[in-house]
Structure formats: C-alpha cells, structure tokens
Amino acid sequence: MSFVDNIRRVIPYTPGEQPQKKVIKLNTNECPYPPSPSVKKALDGMDTDVLRLYPEVACDTLNDALCSYYGVPRECVFSGVGSDDVLSMCFLAFFAGKDPVLFPDITYSFYDVWAEVYRIPYETVPLDEAFGIRPQDYRKPNGGVVIANPNAPTGAALGLDAIEDIVSHNKDSVVIIDEAYIDFGGETALPLIKKYDNVVVVRTMSKSRALAGMRIGYCFGPAQLIKYLNDVKYSVNSYTMNTPALVAGAAAIGDDEYFRDITSRIIKTRTAFGQRLRELGFTFVESSANFIFAAPPAPFEASFIFEELKKRDIYVRHFKKPERIAGHLRITIGTDEEMETLYETLSDILE
Amino acid sequence: MSFVDNIRRVIPYTPGEQPQKKVIKLNTNECPYPPSPSVKKALDGMDTDVLRLYPEVACDTLNDALCSYYGVPRECVFSGVGSDDVLSMCFLAFFAGKDPVLFPDITYSFYDVWAEVYRIPYETVPLDEAFGIRPQDYRKPNGGVVIANPNAPTGAALGLDAIEDIVSHNKDSVVIIDEAYIDFGGETALPLIKKYDNVVVVRTMSKSRALAGMRIGYCFGPAQLIKYLNDVKYSVNSYTMNTPALVAGAAAIGDDEYFRDITSRIIKTRTAFGQRLRELGFTFVESSANFIFAAPPAPFEASFIFEELKKRDIYVRHFKKPERIAGHLRITIGTDEEMETLYETLSDILE
Numbered sequence: 001m002s003f004v005d006n007i008r009r010v011i012p013y014t015p016g017e018q019p020q021k022k023v024i025k026l027n028t029n030e031c032p033y034p035p036s037p038s039v040k041k042a043l044d045g046m047d048t049d050v051l052r053l054y055p056e057v058a059c060d061t062l063n064d065a066l067c068s069y070y071g072v073p074r075e076c077v078f079s080g081v082g083s084d085d086v087l088s089m090c091f092l093a094f095f096a097g098k099d100p101v102l103f104p105d106i107t108y109s110f111y112d113v114w115a116e117v118y119r120i121p122y123e124t125v126p127l128d129e130a131f132g133i134r135p136q137d138y139r140k141p142n143g144g145v146v147i148a149n150p151n152a153p154t155g156a157a158l159g160l161d162a163i164e165d166i167v168s169h170n171k172d173s174v175v176i177i178d179e180a181y182i183d184f185g186g187e188t189a190l191p192l193i194k195k196y197d198n199v200v201v202v203r204t205m206s207k208s209r210a211l212a213g214m215r216i217g218y219c220f221g222p223a224q225l226i227k228y229l230n231d232v233k234y235s236v237n238s239y240t241m242n243t244p245a246l247v248a249g250a251a252a253i254g255d256d257e258y259f260r261d262i263t264s265r266i267i268k269t270r271t272a273f274g275q276r277l278r279e280l281g282f283t284f285v286e287s288s289a290n291f292i293f294a295a296p297p298a299p300f301e302a303s304f305i306f307e308e309l310k311k312r313d314i315y316v317r318h319f320k321k322p323e324r325i326a327g328h329l330r331i332t333i334g335t336d337e338e339m340e341t342l343y344e345t346l347s348d349i350l351e
Numbered sequence: 352m353s354f355v356d357n358i359r360r361v362i363p364y365t366p367g368e369q370p371q372k373k374v375i376k377l378n379t380n381e382c383p384y385p386p387s388p389s390v391k392k393a394l395d396g397m398d399t400d401v402l403r404l405y406p407e408v409a410c411d412t413l414n415d416a417l418c419s420y421y422g423v424p425r426e427c428v429f430s431g432v433g434s435d436d437v438l439s440m441c442f443l444a445f446f447a448g449k450d451p452v453l454f455p456d457i458t459y460s461f462y463d464v465w466a467e468v469y470r471i472p473y474e475t476v477p478l479d480e481a482f483g484i485r486p487q488d489y490r491k492p493n494g495g496v497v498i499a500n501p502n503a504p505t506g507a508a509l510g511l512d513a514i515e516d517i518v519s520h521n522k523d524s525v526v527i528i529d530e531a532y533i534d535f536g537g538e539t540a541l542p543l544i545k546k547y548d549n550v551v552v553v554r555t556m557s558k559s560r561a562l563a564g565m566r567i568g569y570c571f572g573p574a575q576l577i578k579y580l581n582d583v584k585y586s587v588n589s590y591t592m593n594t595p596a597l598v599a600g601a602a603a604i605g606d607d608e609y610f611r612d613i614t615s616r617i618i619k620t621r622t623a624f625g626q627r628l629r630e631l632g633f634t635f636v637e638s639s640a641n642f643i644f645a646a647p648p649a650p651f652e653a654s655f656i657f658e659e660l661k662k663r664d665i666y667v668r669h670f671k672k673p674e675r676i677a678g679h680l681r682i683t684i685g686t687d688e689e690m691e692t693l694y695e696t697l698s699d700i701l702e
Contacts, residue, residue, distance in 0.1 A: 003525045003549050006448030006494050012585030015408055025404075034400035043595075048394055049385035051564035051599070053376075054557070057366055081432060084588040092468070097357030117443070117586040143357050174354045198354050206405070213402035213594040234363030235468040237435040243564040244394075244595040248402070 026332040027315040031210035036258040042251035065250035075223040083204035083217030093232035094174035099143035135165040148178040153330040155287030157186040183208035185288030273339040364464040377683040378666040382561035387609040393602035416601035426574040434555035434568030444583035445525035450494035486516040499529040504681040506638030508537040534559035536639030624690040
C-alpha cells in the first residue's frame with residue numbers, strides 16, 4: 001500500500017503544439033484575426049482595483065449579454081472556462097448513470113478522456129464511410145449522447161433534422177450538442193432547447209470570437225438542466241471565470257458586425273483554399289468549420305506531409321489515432337496570405 | 352427511467368454574499384487594498400491581439416515567476432483557477448482510493464463538497480475544545496488527509512512541527528496543506544516538499560495578493576505528485592488559466608515590497624481590532640489569518656449581530672452549521688477605517 005495506489009491514473013488529452021518560435025500556426029483552430037476592438041477597449045477601461053474582489057458568482061456581465069444576443073432566458077445559460085470546462089461539467093453533471101454514454105468513434109478526442117477521468121461508461125459509434133453521423137445509430141439504450149456539430153476533426157455538419165432525430169429518440173438521456181464550430185457554417189440546435197427538456201447546446205468564444213486566450217465557453221439548455229449543471233459547478237469551483245473574461249466576453253458578443261466580418265472572411269478563405277487543395281489532389285469531406293480535414297494524394301502519407309510542413313515552419317495537426325484518420329491532416333483556415341504560403345509549400349512538397 | 356436518474360445530485364458549497372450595493376464588505380476574506388500597481392501596469396501593457404491564441408498550456412509566465420520567488424524547481428509547481436480549482440484537482444487526482452479521506456469537522460466547508468461530488472469517502476475529525484487540530488488524531492488508516500493551516504474559519508494556526516507530525520505519520524497517503532491564509536501569520540509547510548514525497552502545499556492569490564477577481568491559485572509538491580496532478584488536470588481542461596491571469600499573477604509575485612506592505616498592514620489592523628473586540632466582550636482564538644472568528648458576549652447571539660450589521664450595510668459571515676460554530680462570526684480584516692466603523696457599530700448594537 002502506498003499513496004500511489006489512491007491516485008487516479010489517466011491518459012490526458014494531448015493539445016496541439018504551441019510553438020514558441022514564429023511559425024504559420026494552423027494546428028489548433030485559432031482565429032487568424034485579433035478579437036474585436038471592443039474587447040481591447042473594454043479591457044483597457046477595466047478598473048484593475050476591483051480585482052481585489054471575487055468576480056461575479058453568476059457571471060452576470062457575460063450571461064446577460066449572451067441571453068440578450070441569443071434571445072434565451074437568463075435561467076437557460078451557463079458559462080465556463082472555455083467550452084472544455086462547460087463540457088467537462090456537463091459530463092460530470094449529466095452522465096452519472098450506469099448505461100454507456102454514446103458518441104462517434106471519430107470526434108473531439110476529449111470526450112473519452114472526460115469519460116475516463118470521471119469513470120463514466122461510454123461506447124463509441126462508428127461514423128459511416130464518408131465520415132458521416134447516422135442518427136439511427138443512436139437509437140439504443142444509453143446514459144447520454146454527445147454530438148459535435150460540425151464534427152471534429154472532420155468538419156462535417158449534420159442538418160437540424162438529423163440532430164432533432166437524435167434528441168427526440170433519446171428523451172431519457174441528456175443529449176449534448178457541441179457547437180464549437182457552428183459559426184462557420186452549421187445549422188444550430190439552439191431552437192431545440194425550447195422544444196425538448198433533454199438537450200444542451202455548447203459554444204465557445206475560442207474560434208469565431210477570436211478569444212482562445214480568454215477561455216470563454218457557454219451553453220444553453222432547459223432551466224432544469226442548467227440548474228443541475230450549476231449545482232455541480234458550484235460543487236467544484238464557486239468562481240471559475242475571472243473578471244477580465246466576463247468583461248471581454250460581453251464586449252465580444254456586443255460587436256456583431258466584427259464577428260460577422262471575420263467569420264465570413266474565414267468561410268471565404270476556406271472555400272478558396274479548399275479549391276486549390278483539391279487541385280493538388282487532396283480529398284476531403286465538405287467542411288462547415290474553420291479547418292479542412294484532408295487526405296493527401298497517393299503515394300504521399302499524411303505524416304510525411306505533416307513533418308515536411310513542420311520543417312518549413314508551418315504547423316498543421318496530424319492525429320496518429322484512430323487509424324481511420326491517420327491518413328488525414330487537419331488544417332486550420334488562416335489568413336489568405338497564410339493559406340497562399342501553405343499552398344505553395346504543399347505544391348513544392350508534392351512535386 | 353428518465354435522464355434525471357443519471358444526474359449527479361449534489362449540495363453545492365455556498366459562497367459568501369456578493370452584495371451589489373456599496374457596503375462594508377467583511378464577509379469573503381478579500382483584501383481591502385487593491386492589487387499591486389505592477390498588476391495594473393502589466394495588464395495595461397498586454398497586447399490584446401494575442402488573445403486570439405490559446406494561453407500557455409503549462410502556465411509558464413506564472414509558474415516560472417512562482418518557482419523563482421519561492422525557490423522551488425519548475426517540475427514542483429502547479430497553477431489553477433483559484434486555490435479552489437487546485438484543491439478540486441488534488442481531490443480528484445489523489446483521493447481515488449477506498450479508505451476515507453480525513454479532515455477536521457470544522458474547516459473550509461468546500462472539502463466535503465468536493466468529496467461528495469467526486470464520490471470520495473471521507474471522515475471528519477473533531478477539533479479540540481479550543482478549535483485546535485490534534486496531530487495524533489490523524490494516525491488511523493485513511494485515503495488522504497487535508498489540513499487548512501491556518502484553519503478556516505477559525506484562523507488558528509498549527510506549528511510546522513505539528514504539520515510535519517501529520518505528514519510523517521501518513522506516508523501512505525497524500526497530505527494536502529491548504530495555506531490560503533499563510534501569509535497572515537502561519538508557518539509554511541513548503542520546506543516539507545523536499546523531505547517527504549506525500550505532501551502538497553496549496554496557496555492562493557485571492558487574499559494576500561489582492562487578486563480574488565483574477566482567480567489564481569497554485570500548489571507545490573514533489574515532482575511525482577505534480578505530474579499526476581497535471582495528468583488529471585489535462586484530462587479535465589487543457590487550458591485553465593487565461594492569458595491575463597498568467598500576466599497579472601506574475602506581476603503580483605514580482606512586487607514583493609507591496610505584498611509585504613499590505614500583509615503587514617492587515618496583521619497590524621487585526622491586532623488592533625482584536626484588542627477592541629475583546630474590550631467589547633467578544634471571545635476568539637488567536638487568528639493567524641486575515642479574519643477573526645469571534646463569539647459575541649452573552650446574551651447576544653451571533654445570528655442577531657449578523658443581521659443587525661447587515662441592516663447597517665456591514666457584511667460579515669455567519670455559518671449556521673455545524674452547530675459548534677453557529678455562535679461565531681467570521682469577520683474579515685478590512686482597512687483601519689472600516690474596522691473603526693465596525694467597532695462603533697458593534698458598540699451601538701451591544702448597548
């Protein structure tokens with residue numbers, strides 16, 4: 001017997017590399033544009049003396065802004081330290097049953113990590129050949145369902161009908177729709193929170209609001225689920241979001257024009273770059289996210305391209321596991337200039 | 352069967368009230384002085400454009416500053432979103448065994464909440480008559496030990512010998528020393544992390560560094576324990592501390608003169624106010640924290656004084672449970688002016 005026997009052994013999630021040197025960084029789906037100027041203004045105007053006091057326990061500054069923007073009642077919102085914190089709390093709060101929680105075999109690779117750390121039984125459901133989610137596969141006994149839409153790392157989106165099919169066939173489970181990438185093309189499940197009592201829609205400001213460095217995530221759901229979620233959150237940490245995060249988040253939500261501008265620029269760049277990527281012989285399913293998940297033309301291996309790009313200071317993401325996706329690269333959409341450099345570099349490598 | 356059956360039911364920790372109106376706020380042990388001017392300078396100078404990128408995954412800016420200030424090797428530090436986040440992760444990481452975790456019956460009331468939410472067996476150990484912790488009470492089989500030193504909400508400190516006694520008699524358990532209030536008078540257990548492989552020392556910037564609003568906590572421990580702690584942390588949220596928190600925390604640690612000035616002022620105010628409180632007939636054990644835990648003179652009840660103060664816009668903390676402490680008030684040490692107003696108000700109420 002030793003204290004080591006009492007330690008929770010886990011294999012943690014591996015985040016994308018954060019190189020210190022100056023590189024073209026297309027490996028963690030960050031936004032290539034800075035946050036809205038309103039964020040700078042709000043942070044510059046913040047009285048730092050108030051930092052001696054605890055932040056708002058119910059995140060009012062941010063949650064009020066979110067509710068007003070999305071037209072959701074105040075008791076239907078919850079915020080946290082990035083959508084990872086929100087999702088982690090959702091797993092802890094909603095998945096305390098004995099039946100396995102279902103999610104796709106290829107999806108955000110944090111889901112199984114949360115299940116492992118919280119000792120939640122789970123079962124993965126294979127995507128179809130074209131990396132698609134089949135709603136009918138989620139019609140079996142379960143302790144919960146998690147669907148990323150658009151899915152990661154594929155970028156493929158499910159229509160609202162298909163999402164509703166999953167929600168409506170699982171009324172005895174909480175269904176989490178992780179919409180981290182929804183602002184780049186998918187159809188949101190937000191309207192479903194009024195219609196069903198078992199659905200939670202999770203969002204982040206890390207991608208479309210260019211605030212990865214602030215760690216702001218949130219979710220919407222029926223008041224009853226949000227209440228249970230808050231109970232668990234207040235059992236883990238009373239104050240998770242610091243004052244600058246609340247202020248910056250509210251400012252970002254307040255600048256809708258800037259948000260529309262940067263997301264539409266990213267979508268435009270994605271379309272143009274996707275076209276050129278196809279010309280180079282890459283194949284990929286259509287992306288509704290701020291990245292493209294593409295396989296290089298034979299005989300080139302994804303791992304080879306990944307290493308060659310890295311040598312040239314261009315970072316993309318390569319997942320060695322599961323094997324089904326080891327032949328793909330996940331390429332974040334950067335600025336037009338960055339994608340032009342990437343295109344030229346890929347052309348050189350493939351020559 | 353309904354999704355509600357799968358929900359984790361918990362009774363959350365109740366934080367102190369955060370009144371919106373202007374009051375004398377002596378109920379949540381915040382610092383009455385603003386953070387160091389270096390914090391303002393660092394935040395004002397921060398490039399907000401970098402917020403589009405994820406923060407440092409290993410919190411280098413902050414952790415390097417902490418290690419250099421405390422003379423601790425880099426692999427022996429861990430930071431989080433307030434000491435609540437650090438403690439929560441410690442509970443999750445270190446207390447996955449079957450034997451009960453031990454902590455005092457009267458202590459920081461979040462310990463049993465974390466135990467409940469993570470389904471950790473625990474057993475509380477009664478304080479002695481004078482609210483003291485008896486090290487010999489912690490010599491029985493257990494799955495871990497948690498000691499707040501100085502203890503909350505009593506303010507009573509244990510000497511390093513007594514702490515070492517607990518650590519050395521529990522070599523098969525991880526012993527957590529929660530030093531949230533250590534900068535106001537206690538003797539730190541930090542030297543023990545070099546001598547024992549089973550001890551972790553937890554700190555916060557919410558009190559002595561006047562940064563409650565930034566949510567910064569940290570801990571020191573042997574490299575092996577910090578490694579396990581990081582594995583669990585990276586299984587919950589890759590990036591917990593946002594960029595402003597890292598920058599502000601490093602700046603606060605860098606201004607030792609200011610830190611010494613405000614903590615010594617608070618200690619001086621505590622001594623003077625304690626004297627006057629005794630003159631009013633209050634009784635309390637000597638405090639080594641930034642609060643005094645005092646019982647009013649008979650026939651006055653603590654709950655009555657609490658309500659009377661509140662009517663006069665002075666907020667202190669009253670815990671209705673456990674019964675043993677229901678006769679006490681926890682009074683945060685504010686500025687000399689605030690304590691003067693409190694003294695006069697108490698005199699009026701007791702007349």
